[in-house]
Amino acid sequence: RATRTRAASSPEALASSSSAAAERAAAAAERLAADAGPAASDALAAGHGAVDAARASLAELTASFASLDVALDPMTAWQLEASLTALAEKNPALAGVAAAVATAATSVLLARLAGVGAEGERDAPSASVAAPVAVPEGLPSSYDIEGIRAYWRARPMASLKRTASLLVRLVAWGVGLLSDVASGPEAVERNSRARAAELKDLIAEQGPAFVKVGQAVAIRPDLLPPAYLTELQTLLDQVAPFGSDEARALIRQQLGAGVDLEDVFADVSAFDEPVAAASIGQVYRARLKANGYGQSPEESVPSSLFGDEVAVKVQRPGILETVTLDLLVIRSVLSAVASAEDFGNESLAQFKQGAEGFLPVLDVAAERFLEELDYGLEADNASRFEKDMASVEVVRGAVKVPHVFRGLSGRCVLTQEWVEGRKLTDITGDPSTGPLRAKLVQTLLNSYMVQFLETGFLHADPHPGNFLLMPDGRLCILDYGMMTEILPDQRVAFIEYIAHLSARDYEKTLTDLVNLGFVPPELANDPRNRDVVVPVLAETLETLYGSGGSAAKKLDKLSEQGNSRVSELSDKLEQLSKEYPLQLPPYFVLILRAFGTLEGLGLSVDENYAIVDECFPYVARRMLADDSPRMRAALRSFVYGGGDRLKISRVRSVAAGFGDFTNNMDEAVTA
Helix, strand or coil: CHHHHCCCCCHHHHHHHHHHHHHHHHHHHHHHHHHHCHHHHHHHHHHHHHHHHHHHHHHHHHHHCCCCCCCCCHHHHHHHHHHHHHHHHHCHHHHHHHHHHHHHHHHHHHHHHHCCCCCCCCCCCCCCCCCCCCCCCCCCCCCCHHHHHHHHHCCHHHHHHHHHHHHHHHHHHHHHHHHHHHHCHHHHHHCHHHHHHHHHHHHHHHCHHHHHHHHHHCCCCCCCCHHHHHHHCCCCCCCCCCCHHHHHHHHHHHHCCCCCHHHHECCHHHHCCCCEECCCEEEEEEEECCCCCCCCCCCCCCHHHCCCEEEEEEECCCHHHHHHHHHHHHHHHHHHHHCCCCCCCHHHHHHHHHHHHHHHHHHHHHHHHHHHCCHHHHHHHHHHHHHHHHHCHHHHCCEECCCECHHHCCCCEEEEECCCCEEHHHHHCCHHHHHHHHHHHHHHHHHHHHHHHHHCEEECCCCHHHEEECCCCCEEECCCCCEEECCHHHHHHHHHHHHHHHCCCHHHHHHHHHHCCCCCHHHHHCHHHHHHHHHHHHHHHHHHHCCCCCHHHHHHHHHHCCCCHHHHCHHHHHHHHHHCCCCCCCCHHHHHHHHHHHHHHHHHHCCCCCHHHHHHHHHHHHHHHCCCHHHHHHHHHHHHCCCCCCCHHHHHHHHHHHHHHHHHHHCCCCC
16 A cells, blocks of 8 residues: 555555555454354465565565565556455455465466566667568577566566556456355356456466467466356457558668669558558558569569559567567566465466466467468468469469469568458348358368478468458468478378277277377277277267267267266276376367367357367368378278278268368369
8 A cells, every 4th residue: 555655656655565465454354354254264374374475585586686676566556456456355364375375476476477687687678670670689480488588677677567467467466266165166157258358368467478468378278267268269469560660661672772762662652541450460561563673583573463452461560569568467477377376275276287388289270370471481371372272273263372472572561462352241241141151161171281281381370360262162271370280290190199089989980199299198099998098089080080079069068978987987087187187289279270160150150060070071181182191091090990891871971071181172162
């Protein structure tokens, strides 16, 4: 309360004021507990422990900030006090604990983010980029967490400024969650949707890095409860366009010294307003002059494209600084949560476990996200993808990749052929386009199967806004900032898995899951473990993939199977899950995101859409056309079903699947 009326003038004053506030809060809780009864004893014990942790961490913070003049925003203190007051009205004993925990967590996090060594240099906070600078000196452009931490440690005031509002929002949200936890599991469940919606809004307000991370965790049911997954799947950027003067400056920088916009583009007024804006950059629609300026020596651009319209994507100034700092903040918060005490509470333990599990996922997502900020890399990806699609006969005439003008593209500017067409978002929202949507979804899925299991270079951002249906029936794929590679062995293993899944040969799927890195080999190699796992795996996979429909319906069906083998073996399964925890390999995160989105598109057309069944035509083609030993074995396993007699029905299925795939890719999509 004292800090609300005046800013702390020194680190020592900040530490002293915060420590005293924590002690007063805990003491108030102890007095109030006399009326709260025995239920408050555990909370009070936790509060005393948190106060001790707060004292130690504040001492560390004071030492770290000895050379800094740190001011505490009075508004920040007032907002935190208001949050704690609201909690105190519901649970007075817990309010003291929350005050102590908030003090400890805040001080530890600030010390981690802004700790300065003896050689630390004090810089002014980073401002918006006045002159276009692609990569500030000393800041890693790829995901190097130690390099990023070193860069921002040398700029502690910028770190503190960025984290101040986030900490207040996080603490306020966390206090609400603690209130639910204190009220019991029913309150946690009852308020989960509201808490999830609050968290989604909090993330959306924080910027592109938070949105990307939120979208990544939204496909991980092993890390978050269902209500949070549902809310985070609707995350969208909330940004306004940046100034066109800055965009022109970046384009001029890309063109090189002595070259102006008028030398390259027919009408520079095209850069007055963007046609689209997002968190990372914005797009202008312009027309190239027919003089061929900017053609790179190593590329072959059809002369007919010069004089045509192009899409010029310009990166938001200062985005690399913003994103790297935010990723550092996110990782620091997750590390703090992962190392926090759960006090024996199941809900808090779940969040702690989720934070631990999400750290490796964050590292993978962050690496890909920083790659998205390099438009030069995106140009390389688009060129490679264009060659890949042209090299595979079955998709050559069905998929369009906009050509990249390499001589007019670089780290901050990407110039591509402009493509006319209808966005899938417009088509999927029109109920009268049912047959067209079904055809589009099938063509899209087949093209992704080719990327996933044939070329091994997968477009990993397949939201409907990244696809256009062209007037000639081709499907145009946009945005190559987020790609992922699948190694040859992984491609074959996935084909084997889908073949065994389609044949309902569930015992072999366990071996497939080991080969793919989902299941530890030790679990599958023990016959006793297999006797427990295989029946449950068979029942689970049959429910999930034996028929169509949404994941929610299938999960409900699983939960209803109370008398099933899953229920019968639950104790053994629980023990096995502790000894051999299932894991989602980091490489699979983007694959899961891509095919999860594709399944969602399919379900928008047909509520009984079954993605495994729809993938089978491609798998049938590969099993018949690929002469490798593992493909021969997969085909033999499928048509013989693990026995010694040929199953005619499966031979017919393979032949029909091969025909379906070929016919589908030969037919043009007509709008």
